[in-house]
Amino acid sequence: MYGARISIVSVVSAVLIGCAFGARADCLEDAAAYRHISAQLVRAIAQHESGMRPNAVNVNSNGTEDIGLMQINSSWLPVLARYGIRREHLFNACVNAYVGTWILASNIRQFGPTWKAVGAYNAVSTQKQLIYANAIYRRLQRQGQ
Secondary structure (H helix, E strand, C coil), rough: CHCCCCCCHHHHHHHHHHHHHCCCCCCCHHHHHHHHCHHHHHHHHHHHHHHCCCCEEECCCCCCEECCCCCCHHHHHHHHHCCCCCHHHHCHHHHHHHHHHHHHHHHHHCCCCCHHHHHCCCCCCCCCCCHHHHHHHHHHHHHHC
16 A cells, blocks of 8 residues: 555656646546556546546535546545545646546456446446446447547
């Protein structure tokens, strides 16, 4: 876990500094490459989650909220706080992309490179995971992936 802490802290720090100085790299592609995840998959998730809007906020029926480009659920905030990442950082598209791909990568480690890992990005229940994964799959098909 200590290695993961150094990894995410150094990446997010570099992203914050880079974005502050006007770096305009494609953060979704960079984050996907960093985590060895398909950039098309990460982009499809961001498109589905927020319509590519870095300032998007959605309040859920359970009282949590989904924040930013990849709609990071506020239930992650206590974990992210251990890495120095606060709610307001998630409105930075680059930080959000790196956090979102970090979450997706942890799902892939847990479930393997499967649609269950994709579904778990958005949902806990198997039924909702299936619905979400199918939506992402259809989005990728429309994009010719």
